[in-house]
Amino acid sequence: MSHPPKEDTCGAAVGDRVQARWSTAITLTNGTVDEVYGKLAHIQFDDRDVDWAVCADLKPLAESEGDEGGDTGSGVSAAVTKCKRACNSNCKGVRNKSKCVGECRRSCG
Known part of the structure; x- marks a missing residue:
């Protein structure tokens, strides 16, 4: 892997707690x-x-x-968050896991 150009900088640093979109998810998800x-x-x-x-x-x-x-800070209820977190486990073993997880998360509401 090559080194990124010096002018390409990120405002976040390793260890920062952030909210980001997971893959194609519409809502923001907490992470580090x-x-x-x-x-x-x-x-x-x-x-x-x-x-x-x-x-x-x-x-x-x-x-x-x-x-x-x-609450994830984006107005999402605890039940919706719990549903979305379960999608990764629910899609184990399927042929196209990313598609399955995306569809599952969209169905959570």
């Missing part, structure tokens, strides 16, 4: 930045999924919001 590469940040989401996100799209997560577990 575990790697930064230029204008991209690799996010370890709270439900243990991982994905790259564009740094400009990340939202900082206040410490008080990070571990309450009920």
